[in-house]
Amino acid sequence: MPSLSIHAGGLDLANPVLLAAGILGTTGASLCRAARAGAGGVVTKSVGSTPREGHPGPCIVAVQGGLLNAMGLPNPSYRHFQEEIDAGRSSGVPVIASIFGSSPAEFAQIARALQADAFELNLSCPHAEKYGSELGRYPDMVESVTGAVKAAADVPVWVKLTPNTADILELGLAAQRAGASAVVAINTLKAMAIDIETGYPILGNRFGGLSGPAIKPVAVRSVYDLASQLEIPVIGVGGISSWEDAVEMIMAGAKAVQVGTALQEGYGIFEKIALGLQNYLERKSMTLEDLCGLAWRRQH
């Protein structure tokens, strides 16, 4: 069988299908469960410098083609999170700690304190005031946050980018200039839903982020733009729920993919995607490397 193991973004991964940030990543036990189910790596829930309870409910609404969420970055702060990371690392797969802050210094403070296999910088959550995409939509801020974490940490630094911008490539270039080991694209698209009985926005936070199949074409295009221009690898995320989606994302240039919303179907999704990918490579007599960025090489 063709190998699925890769080296991407400074990590050795047994397969390129990872658990995305914010999904079943609050506890070490659930990170381990994803690893046991076949994830090649796991990204934690984003952690910040102080405990947060997140937004009032509803925090999630199922809409056509996906999910709308506004969790609001609930987390116990990095001071209470090392034990969850350590428990997750006992699974044997790399644990990537997702972190957020409101300034380069706050990001660096968290990165200095936590031990993980890599960091993923949340510069893209679309529904938390003063955090996420509120910083991450400015290339100079992406550059300074990435630089600050690079200086503070001795593990690979991945930067998760927001699609809520006119030009995601600028953000990717900024991360690359500051020494990121990879960029991760995309986070959710800023969105909302309104209860037509009463006119209330359904999410407690009024607006949130759209994930799932509805955003996959946006993610594929973003990965294509980034991967064709950057030197550093791109991790593709956004609406992947089948091996076909993973193949498409890798053809757009992704070195690895992350799965989030599709976990609704259950933990079996990791094995299903990895197996489908492996069968595809075998049928086509291709390697992951052959597949990566194939779409750029197809020209009229």
Add this chain to the structure above:
Amino acid sequence: MRPINSIIEEVRSEARLIRTFRLDRDLSPRPGQYLMLWIRGVDEIPMSFSGPDCITVQSVGQATEALFEMGAGSSVGLRGPLGNGFTLKGDKILLIGGGVGSAPLAFLGERARASGLAVTSLLGFRSKEDIIFQERFEALGEVIITTDDGSYGIAGRASAGLKEFSLFDYDQIYLCGPEMMMWDVISRTREHATKTQACINRYFKCAAGICGSCCLDPDGTRVCLEGPVITADRLLESEFGRYRRGPTGEKGPCRG
């Protein structure tokens, strides 16, 4: 699924700070399942069914206080039924309830009785004024009541009533109440753990099995989706009764 709009048809006071809200629709829940109740402009909270079209709520915080301001004719949003619910097994069952946790057991007991099962109930309350659904349970079969302050029935916690029964006589035991009350029961009845189904509570945020806020250590069971009914043999091997994570995800003590 978007929240469904529902009108509250009737509000009944059951005890101090406990009310039953009957909704304008039967969501065909299984006993032990829950719904997410959206009190618009306030919050969305999980609530167990106390009947096919009703929930029984104890006022404990901001969202339930806002609900208690509502009367017949008010509207709420609903998501559900959610979770696994209880599974009826055998011919002879024992219900063990604590406080407002007795509510889903009354619903379960009525379903069991309708299917011809013999139902016995052990119910614990703080005091006489807190007793709910006594008539509903008495219509099902034998009932033993305990009160913490001794104002009615046997004095003590629900577990004080255990000596009234031989648990070997029952094919299945169903448990719902405050965590420490349930822990008290399951830790004293370990030999019956595999036939004890407990409806437990964790902090539910998404109620869709993806956010991870309700996961149980050490196996990561998603209580909102794979629970809230979990057999006691699995609870005995878990964090249950020792700690629980709150809204931030930080571990804290179990209360109640």
